[in-house]
Amino acid sequence: MIRWYRVYDFSKHGNEPQRINSVRTIEIEGQKISLARTADGYYALDDKCPHAGARFGMGGYCEHGMLVCPVHRYKYDLQTGKGKQGDFINRYPTQVKSDGVYVGLTKKWWQFW
């Protein structure tokens, strides 16, 4: 079951709330997530780099469809989460609606109460 969280409200943040090819750390219910934006849209992924634990949102960026870690520049595919080194980071669905940008987190039914 997916619960959708609005992470940008266009009425408050404007229609361009994040620069193209930038990465920010957002927090949803205590979970840190990287929100990346390219010319193709928004991507939500784990914020912690599996290599040595850097936060992608602390200086990471997007380049040619890849999320680039700010520390050692390892790259992860924004579409799949697959790293060039064979490792992975989790991806989360995103939606752009008329009122904002949404990230979906999978929840078990008992987590809704």
Ligand code: FES
């Ligand atoms: S910590 Fe991300 S590449 Fe090393």
